Amino acid sequence: MSGWRWAGGVLLLTAIVTACQERLTSPADCPALCPGGSVEVFDTIVPVVQNRDSSFPVFADRASGYVDRGGGPALLVSNGFAASEDRAVYRFAPRSDSLVVRDTLRAYTVDSVTFNLSLIARDTLVNGLKVYLYRLPSSVDNTTTFADVDAQLVDINLIDSIAVPDSVNTGTLTTTLRGADVARVELPPGGDSVLAIGLRIAAETPTGIRVGSLASSTGANYTSYVTVDVPDTGSTRRQSLSRVAAFNTFVTQDPVIPDDRLLTVGGEPSSRALLRFGLSDEFLDSSTIVRATLELTPVRPIIGLPTDPTLLQIVPVIGDLGAKSPLTEVGTLIRTDSLPSVQSDTLRVEVTRIVELWQSDRTSPQSIFIRVPSTREAATFARAVFHSTRTPLADPSIVAPRLRITYQRSFPFENP
Amino acid sequence: MRRVLLVLMLVAVPATGAAQSSQFGVRGLGMPGRSLSARAFSTGGAFAMFDPESGLNPAALGRLTILTAGFAALQDFRHVENPAGTESLRETRFPNITVAGPVRRYPAFVGVSFSNYSSRDFTLASADTVALRGILVPVSDTLSSRGGLSDLRLAAAYRVQDAWVVGGAFHIITGSNRLRSLRAFADTTYQVATQQSEVSYTGIGVSLGVIRSFGPAFSLGASVRSDGKVNVDRDSSRVSTVDLPYTFGFGMRWQARPKLELASDVVVKTWSGANSDLLAQGGTGADNTFEVALGAEYAADPRRPSRRPLRLGVRYGTLPFSLVPGDQPTEFGLSLGSGLRFAQERAGIDLGLEHVWRSSGPYTERAFLVNLGVSVRP
Secondary structure, three states: OOHHHHHHHHHHHHHHHHOOOOEOEEEOOOOOOOOOOOOOEEEEEEEOOOOOOEEEOOHHHOOOOOOOOOOOOEEEEEEOOOOOOEEEEEEEOOOOOEEEEOOEEEEEEEEEEEEEEEEEEEOOOOOOOEEEEEEEOOOOOOOOOHHHHHHHOOHHHEEEEEEOOOOOOOEEEEEEEEHHHHHHHOOOOOOOOOOEEEEEEEOOOOEEEEEEOHHHOOOOEEEEEEEEEEOOOOEEEEEEEEEEEEEEEEEEOOOOOOOOOEEEEEOOOOEEEEEEOOOOHHHHHHEEEEEEEEEEOEOOOEEOEOOEOEEEEEEEEOOOOHHHOOEOOOHHHOEEEEEOOEEOOOEEEEOHHHHHHHHHOOOOOOEEEEEOOOOOOOOOOOEEEEEOOOOOOOOOOOOOOEEEEEEEEOOOOOOO | OHHHHHHHHHHHHHHHOEOOOOHHHOOOOOEEOOOOOHHHHHOOOOOHHHOOOOOOOHHHHHHOOOOEEEEEEEEEEEEEEEOOEEEEEEEEEEEEEEEEEEOOOOOEEEEEEEEEEEEOOEEEEEEEEEEEOOEEEEEEEEEEEEEEEEEEEEEEEEEEOOOEEEEEEEEEEEEEEEEEEEEEEOOOOOOOEEEEEEEEEEEEEEEEEEEEEOOOOEEEEEEEEEOOEEEEEEOOEEEEEEEOOEEEEEEEEEEEEOOEEEEEEEEEEOHHHHHHHHHHOOOOOOOOEEEEEEEEEEOOOOOOOOOOOEEEEEEEEEOOOOOEOOEOOEEEEEEEEEEEEEOOOOEEEEEEEEEEEEEEOOEEEEEEEEEEEEEEOO
16 A cells, blocks of 8 residues: 555544534533522512503594404304394495486396305304394494394394304305395385395304404395396396495494593404503613513403414503504514403413513513504404503402513632 | 554544533633644643644744644534433534744744634533413523633744753734523523623633653643633623633643653643632632543654644543533543645645543533644645
């Protein structure tokens, strides 16, 4: 073997040996072997700043909120449901009483009418769901109350009912009126040609459903299949006339009235709560945040539709301007929490990333908004009301919003 | 065939072994480095007092005949045992780089080297259970350190007559440690917590050395080194000052046969000077250390002693930083190696393998160290 080959062989084999990936982690019986001290974890409670927690709209502005009733992506209908008693209302675009055929306005005869509704969510555990459609006065609008609507939902105004198969959880619900039944939705000549309907439901047990709305382009519509008599030719023309909802809302028997001593989230018009904290620079400088949990004490159970979870969002504020504070759009900082169908205990939401944001950016206000996600705002049964710093503390279980922070102090590395 | 077997042994044996870093380098300033060339390494350090490519004795530069650059790579395979368990580890480091040569027209020699003074490379993993918010939560902790102290040596030697060589060196001791503590929770709602710190070191030292030759077959060498103090800064703030040791070395070399050369050395370091400084910082202190080494080099061809010689060595010593108070760690090593010069002796490769056993109370480890040295003589 020549010297060059010997050297080459040694180099090659050594390269193979030394090319191994490093492994430096060994077990240790700390603190006996470990230099320095031990990791110590602490727990602290940081209450919200006194009187700096608010929900909007306040009582004085309760007529309007972030999203008004009916302006959300769904409408509520319920029947004896514990969360709320609701009826949905659709008012369709006008349908004229004549059609232009061969440059002439001609009257038509309605042969049949089909209604389409979008079922957004239901309690899939409740069977025997039936949706009832009632005719309402065309003057229905957002000033109409629950009592006004409910009084109209009587047999004489019944248009039809749709039995929803137990296997159908979402989708389009359809019913068609034919023959004499068409008269139930007849639009009298000379009238405003506007059809309005109200929805009520029934099921084996009290429950609720969410149906489509204009805001989510899932509002109800109806189609009239008509025949136009053309006397000059002795022929008839068959056409269909579709009309979508021009207005929709829902009415609630017991709407949430904002109480300035409490924090209201959700409901209709929808509310949001703003909380402000005051973590000191000393704490933020010297701590490594391990876990931060926002704790909120509900005034009463938050009831949502089973199998259609209630969502609450915690969103950090970019600049604290009160009710109109701009919110972050960074997805990783927005915490969305899903509530059980009945949330009666303290609500705990992990907000570690948000507190870390306050730690890394001291110009960021220590303020957060609690809201229902925009995809459900003013469109869910859940109405969350929490105690605030202004709640009279008669009961020790009443706790204002607070942060529970688990943190570590600086690790005591050993100085050689 | 013998040579092939030697190479295979050097490479194949380390399948279960270990390294320069050590669990015995967790405390204090870490695991003391050995500024050795691959040749000296292969003899347990016994030839270091006379080896110009090693950093122990500046007077050894006087053995150079031509400008020489050397580079060493050290791979360790370590098996660690302690009360928390066992683990097999491996690591690659580059412990020694030298450039040195004679000065034209003068019996003088100069050199610069960069070597490992102490190593603080480790990662310690432990598990525990802590009560958080009234619930017991399992946690795993990892404490890691990367870095250590390095020794930049500027050395010179002068040959006085033919029998004496004296040398001196100025040492700049510098380096840093990147420390990291990480805690992970079994309950993932608790975030992994990572904390870091950087420790930097600065210090200076001087060393003197002498080699006395009694004919071509026998030499004695001695060296003394003082490293003063090292300043320890954490994250740019001075946190402590630690006394570094005096180092006293003595060695002898004997050409017993034309084919056989023997050497031995003893190195004593007064690490106890750092004891009070380390205790004041909450450490476990330091003790004086010694190392005794005995080595041999067998040259198959006496006319070309650098052509695949067989090198053997054995050493025993103590380590300065105790894991168990009052129980100073000890180290025992057996080594062998070989080497080759080629390209008209202008290039060389040396390969060494050492099996090391270290222990202190319930803490033990055994390591295979593979040292590859490359030298160039342009």
